[in-house]
Structure formats: structure tokens, C-alpha cells
Amino acid sequence: MFTRPYKRKFIGSIAMAVVLAAITPVRPKLIEITVNKYIAAADKTFADKAIEILVWITIFQIGFTVLETLLRFYFSYITSWLGQAVVKDMRVKVFGKVLSLNLRQFDKTPIGTLTTRTIDDIERINDIFSDGLIPIIADLLSILCVLGIMLYTDWQLTLISLIPFPIIIVATYYFKESVNKSFYRVRNAVSSLNAFVQEHITGMYIVQAFAAEKREGEKFDEINREHRDANIKAIFAYSVFFPLVEIVLALSMGLIVYYTGRQALNLGVGQEGKVMSFILYLNLIFRPLRVIADKFNVLQMGMIASERVFKVLDNDDVLPPSPPAAYAPAHVKGKIEFDRVWFGYNEEHPVLKDVSFLVEPGETVAIVGHTGSGKTTIISLLNRLYQINRGQIKVDDVPVDEFDVDTLRKNIGVVLQDVFLFPGSVLDNITLMNPSIPKEKVVEAAKLIGMHEFILQLPGGYDYNVMERGATLSLGQRQLLSFIRALLYNPAILILDEATSSIDTESELLIEKAIDKLIAGRTSIVIAHRLSTIQRADKIIVLDKGEVKEVGSHLELLARGGFYSKLHRMQFERKMQAT
Structure with missing residues (x-):
């Protein structure tokens, strides 16, 4: 061969x-x-x-x-x-x-x-x-x-x-x-x-x-x-x-x-x-x-x-390739639907169990739940990083299996809690070494986040070497850089997976201001342990042990006195004890 x-x-x-x-x-x-x-x-x-x-x-x-x-x-x-x-x-x-x-x-x-x-x-x-x-x-x-x-x-x-x-x-x-x-x-x-x-x-x-x-x-x-x-x-x-x-x-x-x-x-x-x-x-x-x-x-x-x-x-454990006539639209509206989805990293132990929910274009949806409830798994499945066991996931009413994988992922911007930076310059890490992205767009996105001045203070500015895994930057600074990266690609769907969990209050305020501009007309999914960051969401989905327990707005869920209300009360009490 x-x-x-x-x-x-x-x-x-x-x-x-x-x-x-x-x-x-x-x-x-x-x-x-x-x-x-x-x-x-x-x-x-x-x-x-x-x-x-x-x-x-x-x-x-x-x-x-x-x-x-x-x-x-x-x-x-x-x-x-x-x-x-x-x-x-x-x-x-x-x-x-x-x-x-x-x-x-x-x-x-x-x-x-x-x-x-x-x-x-x-x-x-x-x-x-x-x-x-x-x-x-x-x-x-x-x-x-x-x-x-x-x-x-x-x-x-x-x-x-x-x-x-x-x-x-x-x-x-x-x-x-x-x-x-x-x-x-x-x-x-x-x-x-x-x-x-x-x-x-x-x-x-x-x-x-x-x-x-x-x-x-x-x-x-x-x-x-x-x-x-x-x-x-x-x-x-x-x-x-x-x-x-x-x-x-x-x-x-x-x-x-x-x-x-x-x-x-x-x-x-x-x-x-x-x-x-x-x-x-x-x-x-x-x-x-x-x-x-x-x-x-x-x-x-x-x-x-x-x-x-x-x-x-010979390992055939790969995601099914895009079909020959894969769906590759010029523009994605951002409608997301999970229909009775089952998934487990090991099929004998499902992580998600019969999960169903709908996100309309332009909506901001928050997903909350205890650690291990399946929040991040939902994001991975939406990106087709794993293949579901049962059910169906749709974007704009089209199953994600029928999408061209590159088109699907280019329209989903992700900011993760554990930010990975490659050895190289700040500019290369933001653009992922894509030569088609001009520096002017990077500067524009950095200004939107409020990171432009910070980057200019680094030795070499946008050419500053962040070293392997971003060792020369703080965790909060690395998260802000990844946020610029997500903004730069102007995705139809924005995902924030615990994106503000390790950022100080001042940096979090900068991000919240940028988010207000960014989510206008864009579907957004926010995953956070701190309930204060998701109270303005149009809809909140509460997960527990891989199952959807509650769906509704912040006030609606508090009024029900159920699972979300309990989570909110526990965090409020911890906050009061800390002060």
C-alpha cells in the first residue's frame, strides 16, 4: 500500500x-x-x-x-x-x-x-x-x-x-x-x-x-x-x-x-x-x-x-464522515433542538438520558446542574465531537449528522473553562494561525473584550510568545484570549462553558459588557456554576444526573421551589457565610 x-x-x-x-x-x-x-x-x-x-x-x-x-x-x-x-x-x-x-x-x-x-x-x-x-x-x-x-x-x-x-x-x-x-x-x-x-x-x-x-x-x-x-x-x-x-x-x-x-x-x-x-x-x-x-x-x-x-x-472508532451531499449553508440561523438524546462515553453507563429541549434563534439559554450532570457533554455532542447513542440533534431543523462538519463547527464558537493555548504568539493563538484573518479584525475583537490595552503592554504586543499552554499568562487572561478567539470567528451559535469561573470580578464585568453586544441576534448557550451569571437568560435548563429536571426563566424556576430554587438557595447561603 x-x-x-x-x-x-x-x-x-x-x-x-x-x-x-x-x-x-x-x-x-x-x-x-x-x-x-x-x-x-x-x-x-x-x-x-x-x-x-x-x-x-x-x-x-x-x-x-x-x-x-x-x-x-x-x-x-x-x-x-x-x-x-x-x-x-x-x-x-x-x-x-x-x-x-x-x-x-x-x-x-x-x-x-x-x-x-x-x-x-x-x-x-x-x-x-x-x-x-x-x-x-x-x-x-x-x-x-x-x-x-x-x-x-x-x-x-x-x-x-x-x-x-x-x-x-x-x-x-x-x-x-x-x-x-x-x-x-x-x-x-x-x-x-x-x-x-x-x-x-x-x-x-x-x-x-x-x-x-x-x-x-x-x-x-x-x-x-x-x-x-x-x-x-x-x-x-x-x-x-x-x-x-x-x-x-x-x-x-x-x-x-x-x-x-x-x-x-x-x-x-x-x-x-x-x-x-x-x-x-x-x-x-x-x-x-x-x-x-x-x-x-x-x-x-x-x-x-x-x-x-x-x-x-484500522481503528474505525471515528465520527461518521460528512455525507457526499452534506448540508453546508452560507448562513446558520442558530435554532437548536435535542430530541430524546441518549449518550454515554461507555454505552453501559449513559451520561445523558432522554434529553430534549429547544433553543430558538437568538435566544440565550443557560444550562445548570451539579458537576457531572452532563452540561459539557451537551456542548460536545452539539459540535459532533462524539456520536450519540440514540435520539437526534438538529440545527435549523437539519440533523447535525447531515451537516458538513467544518460548516457546523465554524458556526459554533466555544469558550471553555480549561483554555488551551499553543506555543506561539498571542496573534497566532487568537487566529489559530489562519492566514486569511487580518490583524485589524483581531485588534477589533480585542478592543470589544477590553483586552487590547493589556496585549499592547506585553513585550512584543500581539507577537508576545505565550509559551506552551499559555504558561506566561494567568488563567483569567487565557480565558479572555479564548473569548477574543470566539468573537473573531463571528459564530451563529456562541457557547460559554464555565467561561467566567476563574476570572476576577473586574474581568468578568468586561466580559459581560462584551457578551451584551455579542449575543444580540445570536443563539447563546451559557454553562455556569455561579447562578448570578445566568439570571438574565431567556431560558434555564436544569440538569441532574443526565436528565432534564426543569426548564424556565430565573423567576419562574424560583417560584416553583424545585431543583433550581434549591441550587440558588445553597449558593446564596454560601455567599452570605463567606461575607
């Missing part, structure tokens, strides 16, 4: 492997002929011209060595290039898949695990091409060609030299199995390390605020110890295997010298050239054998990594 665009390069690398395998035994064979004919003077025919012929043979050997080196360089380059090209395409595909995953996948999957899949595991797939499949094919072809020439030259000597080979075959098998198990443990440990570090760097404030550095450090030490032990086991296998290969090679060479020495004594015929060539042949066989088991492990680890990557690619 991913190699199809590079089919010619892939076939070319295989062809290059065949060529390299064919020329591998040439130099040893040429050395054998040279020694037997012109150095040991086995052939007296050319004895007078021996020196001249040796010079030309030497020149040819040098030229042939240079040519072989260039071919091996090109082979190494083309396989590495192919690996990097495939990895680049695969990484883009995987990240695109991650972007389309249902948000529940991020709720239950550690961020570090997805990071490992997208970066580290895909890098292991690159090794399949640069150090795995194609190099293994090249090495095996080279071994077969060398063995073929050895058998053709002297089949008896070849078989004698291969007597210790069963040792290396058994050792290679056990080495491969041992290293494979160790590498599998290493990959799991790396994934755990990535997840742990990602989570703890993100939550470092909590770790330090609760003096948990020592405890969390001990947890990290335990995970890191597993990573170390797995690597040490692999290192031990290497330290045993490579010396064993050298011992087997030495045994084979000893058998060659012994056998050819016996032949020379019995037959009186020089075997110098044959001995030299066979020793070179053995080195050509053992050179790839030293690393072929390691390459098999690289290939296997690449396959394990590819299985993990393809699990992400």
Missing part, C-alpha cells in the same frame, strides 16, 4: 541486491586464479609476463573494488531513501487518522502511547527497508552465490569447511529468539516511558504542588529499570553470539588449512590459491551471518511496530 508509489525504486533495490550478490564472489575467485597461475607459477605459459599481468590484475581489482563500493553505497542509499519516503507518507496518514478519531479514543488512550505510535513505531518501520527486508534478501543471495562458487570450485573442501555450520545455525536461532523477546520488552517499556513522561510533564504543577516528586520519581525509576533490564538481556545475547561466530569461523578456517595441507602432501600439488580464496569466501559468508540474525530481529521489530501502527489506521 505505502510502497506502491515507489514501486520502481523498490524493484530497483531488489535488482541491485541480485547484482551485488552476483559480483560478491568475483574478487576471491580472481585472487585464486592470480595466486595459482602467476604467483605460485602453477602455469608456466605466462611466467615471463607474470609481473605485467599481475599489475593489470591489481589495477582491475582496484577498479572492481571501487565499482562494488559505489554499487553498495547506491544500494544503501536507495533502501534508506525508500524507507524514509514510506515513513513520511505513513506518518502523515497516521496523524490524519489520529485527527479523525472519536474523542473517546483520547479519553481512554494515554497521549504518550499515541505519540509512540506516530513517531517511534513508524521510525522502526523505516528499519524494515534500511536494515531489514531488502538487506536480508541481499545477504541471503550473496551467501547462496558464494556457496555456489565454493561448491563449483571444490565441493569436498566446501562441505568440510561447513562442518561447524550447525553450531552457528542453532546459535542464530536462539540469539534471534532471545533478542526478539528482549526487544519486545524494550518497545513496551519505551511506550510506558513516553506515556509516563508526557503525563507528568503536563501535570508537573500538580506533582510539585502536592510534594509528590519523590513518589513519582520512584515510579519512573521502576519503569526505567524494566527498560534497562530488557536492553541488558539483549546486550548479553549479542556478547555471546558474536564471539561464537568468530570461533566457528576460526574452526572452519582451521579445517580448510588442515584438509588442503593433507592434499598437498599426498598429491604434491600447491593449494595456496584455493586456501586463500576459500578463507575469503568464508569471510564473505560469515560477514552477513554476523548481522543477519540482528537484521531478522530488526525486521521482526519493524513488523511488531507496523502491527501497532496499523491498529491505529
Whole structure:
């Protein structure tokens, strides 16, 4: 699938492997002929011209060595290039898949695990091409060609030299199995390390605020110890295997010298050239054998990594895509209807139960309830961040499933309690790096919120770097920036999800003034724990444990003396106690 665009390069690398395998035994064979004919003077025919012929043979050997080196360089380059090209395409595909995953996948999957899949595991797939499949094919072809020439030259000597080979075959098998198990443990440990570090760097404030550095450090030490032990086991296998290969090679060479020495004594015929060539042949066989088991492990680890990557690619827990003829109106009026909606992040435990309500265009509706009652979930479903289990959600009498997703979300402006800012300038965070939004519009929105003067006081003004997650700004300032962001996109539907919960009274007054201008002719949904911020809403929806308990205006709900009245009385009493 991913190699199809590079089919010619892939076939070319295989062809290059065949060529390299064919020329591998040439130099040893040429050395054998040279020694037997012109150095040991086995052939007296050319004895007078021996020196001249040796010079030309030497020149040819040098030229042939240079040519072989260039071919091996090109082979190494083309396989590495192919690996990097495939990895680049695969990484883009995987990240695109991650972007389309249902948000529940991020709720239950550690961020570090997805990071490992997208970066580290895909890098292991690159090794399949640069150090795995194609190099293994090249090495095996080279071994077969060398063995073929050895058998053709002297089949008896070849078989004698291969007597210790069963040792290396058994050792290679056990080495491969041992290293494979160790590498599998290493990959799991790396994934755990990535997840742990990602989570703890993100939550470092909590770790330090609760003096948990020592405890969390001990947890990290335990995970890191597993990573170390797995690597040490692999290192031990290497330290045993490579010396064993050298011992087997030495045994084979000893058998060659012994056998050819016996032949020379019995037959009186020089075997110098044959001995030299066979020793070179053995080195050509053992050179790839030293690393072929390691390459098999690289290939296997690449396959394990590819299985993990393809699990992400094959994950079908995504929101249904927009239909081919998706509804994409130029203007959204802002009518919202929830009709008997059921939803749960886990279907066995519903968060919303048979929720129904209607918001007319231009209305301001407040949603109140205890923590965990499902307020924020309603907003996520309206944005199609999750797929409902039952019921229907409509905007302007059209089911949201039939909307073009981009059109729907562009018409819904959201200001959340937990504001996320990207590393970069104030301007980039407000526009979300959209080049089509001019700075003048940003300034206009900032003035409406009352943030323009504050931004100008920052070093660099709108170019001030807010750092990762807005670390250089207060929580209230971050919320105000996100409010500018929502204003800038001029949405038909405005959602304020606990947007003023962490803002001081002065900042809250600034926002309330901006809201008065903003909500005119615009549908607004306000979620807040502080009931004082929603008393002017046209309608208040009271949620409890995922069910709609009451609907009405502030005064109507107070008059009923029900759930809302109880909430209001509790907050009023707490306020009186605080004062």
C-alpha cells in the first residue's frame, strides 16, 4: 500500500541486491586464479609476463573494488531513501487518522502511547527497508552465490569447511529468539516511558504542588529499570553470539588449512590459491551471518511496530464522515433542538438520558446542574465531537449528522473553562494561525473584550510568545484570549462553558459588557456554576444526573421551589457565610 508509489525504486533495490550478490564472489575467485597461475607459477605459459599481468590484475581489482563500493553505497542509499519516503507518507496518514478519531479514543488512550505510535513505531518501520527486508534478501543471495562458487570450485573442501555450520545455525536461532523477546520488552517499556513522561510533564504543577516528586520519581525509576533490564538481556545475547561466530569461523578456517595441507602432501600439488580464496569466501559468508540474525530481529521489530501502527489506521472508532451531499449553508440561523438524546462515553453507563429541549434563534439559554450532570457533554455532542447513542440533534431543523462538519463547527464558537493555548504568539493563538484573518479584525475583537490595552503592554504586543499552554499568562487572561478567539470567528451559535469561573470580578464585568453586544441576534448557550451569571437568560435548563429536571426563566424556576430554587438557595447561603 505505502510502497506502491515507489514501486520502481523498490524493484530497483531488489535488482541491485541480485547484482551485488552476483559480483560478491568475483574478487576471491580472481585472487585464486592470480595466486595459482602467476604467483605460485602453477602455469608456466605466462611466467615471463607474470609481473605485467599481475599489475593489470591489481589495477582491475582496484577498479572492481571501487565499482562494488559505489554499487553498495547506491544500494544503501536507495533502501534508506525508500524507507524514509514510506515513513513520511505513513506518518502523515497516521496523524490524519489520529485527527479523525472519536474523542473517546483520547479519553481512554494515554497521549504518550499515541505519540509512540506516530513517531517511534513508524521510525522502526523505516528499519524494515534500511536494515531489514531488502538487506536480508541481499545477504541471503550473496551467501547462496558464494556457496555456489565454493561448491563449483571444490565441493569436498566446501562441505568440510561447513562442518561447524550447525553450531552457528542453532546459535542464530536462539540469539534471534532471545533478542526478539528482549526487544519486545524494550518497545513496551519505551511506550510506558513516553506515556509516563508526557503525563507528568503536563501535570508537573500538580506533582510539585502536592510534594509528590519523590513518589513519582520512584515510579519512573521502576519503569526505567524494566527498560534497562530488557536492553541488558539483549546486550548479553549479542556478547555471546558474536564471539561464537568468530570461533566457528576460526574452526572452519582451521579445517580448510588442515584438509588442503593433507592434499598437498599426498598429491604434491600447491593449494595456496584455493586456501586463500576459500578463507575469503568464508569471510564473505560469515560477514552477513554476523548481522543477519540482528537484521531478522530488526525486521521482526519493524513488523511488531507496523502491527501497532496499523491498529491505529484500522481503528474505525471515528465520527461518521460528512455525507457526499452534506448540508453546508452560507448562513446558520442558530435554532437548536435535542430530541430524546441518549449518550454515554461507555454505552453501559449513559451520561445523558432522554434529553430534549429547544433553543430558538437568538435566544440565550443557560444550562445548570451539579458537576457531572452532563452540561459539557451537551456542548460536545452539539459540535459532533462524539456520536450519540440514540435520539437526534438538529440545527435549523437539519440533523447535525447531515451537516458538513467544518460548516457546523465554524458556526459554533466555544469558550471553555480549561483554555488551551499553543506555543506561539498571542496573534497566532487568537487566529489559530489562519492566514486569511487580518490583524485589524483581531485588534477589533480585542478592543470589544477590553483586552487590547493589556496585549499592547506585553513585550512584543500581539507577537508576545505565550509559551506552551499559555504558561506566561494567568488563567483569567487565557480565558479572555479564548473569548477574543470566539468573537473573531463571528459564530451563529456562541457557547460559554464555565467561561467566567476563574476570572476576577473586574474581568468578568468586561466580559459581560462584551457578551451584551455579542449575543444580540445570536443563539447563546451559557454553562455556569455561579447562578448570578445566568439570571438574565431567556431560558434555564436544569440538569441532574443526565436528565432534564426543569426548564424556565430565573423567576419562574424560583417560584416553583424545585431543583433550581434549591441550587440558588445553597449558593446564596454560601455567599452570605463567606461575607
